[in-house]
Amino acid sequence: MKRVFTILAITGLLLFGAAPKAIAQEAAKTEQVANDATQQKTFHQELKQRFIEGGPFFMGIVLVTLILGLAIAIERILYLNMATTNTKKLVNKVDEALASGGVEAAKELCRNTKGPVASIFYQGLDRMDEGIENVEKAVVGYGGVQMGLLEKNISWLSLFIALAPMLGFMGTVIGMIKAFDSIAAAGDISPTVVASGIKVALLTTVFGLIVAIILQIFYNYIISKVDSIVNNMEDASISLIDLLIRQKK
Known part of the structure; x- marks a missing residue:
């Protein structure tokens, strides 16, 4: 019985511990993509701003x-x-x-x-x-x-x-x-x-x-x-x- 509880505990830790980690990695990737899109979007805006500032x-x-x-x-x-x-x-x-x-x-x-x-x-x-x-x-x-x-x-x-x-x-x-x-x-x-x-x-x-x-x-x-x-x-x-x-x- 102890072995069974031990296996169940380890399995639960792996499942519920890996999920937040995967979610965090996915969120980091999404944020990186959003940052890249923001930088690509603001390039033309920055170029326009620099042109006006000149x-x-x-x-x-x-x-x-x-x-x-x-x-x-x-x-x-x-x-x-x-x-x-x-x-x-x-x-x-x-x-x-x-x-x-x-x-x-x-x-x-x-x-x-x-x-x-x-x-x-x-x-x-x-x-x-x-x-x-x-x-x-x-x-x-x-x-x-x-x-x-x-x-x-x-x-x-x-x-x-x-x-x-x-x-x-x-x-x-x-x-x-x-x-x-x-x-x-x-x-x-x-x-x-x-x-x-x-x-x-x-x-x-x-x-x-x-x-x-x-x-x-x-x-x-x-x-x-x-x-x-x-x-x-x-x-x-x-x-x-x-x-x-x-x-x-």
């Missing part, structure tokens, strides 16, 4: 700089993606068109093909009757025109990259001036007096640098894309001149 004037200008810079970057990326063509495939098609239908067939092919390379080919083929030298001049000249179209508005993007941190630093200077004005008004250099001005100074600098970093990434990608297209244009132009020289022979 001052609506300079922070608004920095935000406008970011929006305009992203608009230009997205427009350039879309344009460059549409301007990208398979130059080797186009050169082969032009070669086949010259062999089968002559210059007019090649011009029709280039007219119906999108991209700067096809436009350069058309200008060169259009002056085929004037000699190879004039064809080369036309290809080089129109290549410069297409390069200008590829680089359109990129200077504005570089301006916004330089402008964003400058606006942030200007906000920093203004924040420090406010801090010294607070010291002069209070006649004391306590942390509470200068904290608000220094906070404005740091927040404007941080947001300005963040905007510059984001736009710089897009700028470098666009420049590399333009360089790649220009290299393809030059290689394709050389191939076109070779095709026309063989056609003359």
Whole structure:
């Protein structure tokens, strides 16, 4: 009987002792999940609060700089993606068109093909009757025109990259001036007096640098894309001149 009571007592302790422990662990997990959700929820609120604390004037200008810079970057990326063509495939098609239908067939092919390379080919083929030298001049000249179209508005993007941190630093200077004005008004250099001005100074600098970093990434990608297209244009132009020289022979 003693053994039975002992076993029952041990079983009861295990059951009723483990239950509160399991409940406590489950409650701790629930509280952790709630805390994570609260932190994730308040991130945007804190970002909004920091933006307001930085001052609506300079922070608004920095935000406008970011929006305009992203608009230009997205427009350039879309344009460059549409301007990208398979130059080797186009050169082969032009070669086949010259062999089968002559210059007019090649011009029709280039007219119906999108991209700067096809436009350069058309200008060169259009002056085929004037000699190879004039064809080369036309290809080089129109290549410069297409390069200008590829680089359109990129200077504005570089301006916004330089402008964003400058606006942030200007906000920093203004924040420090406010801090010294607070010291002069209070006649004391306590942390509470200068904290608000220094906070404005740091927040404007941080947001300005963040905007510059984001736009710089897009700028470098666009420049590399333009360089790649220009290299393809030059290689394709050389191939076109070779095709026309063989056609003359």
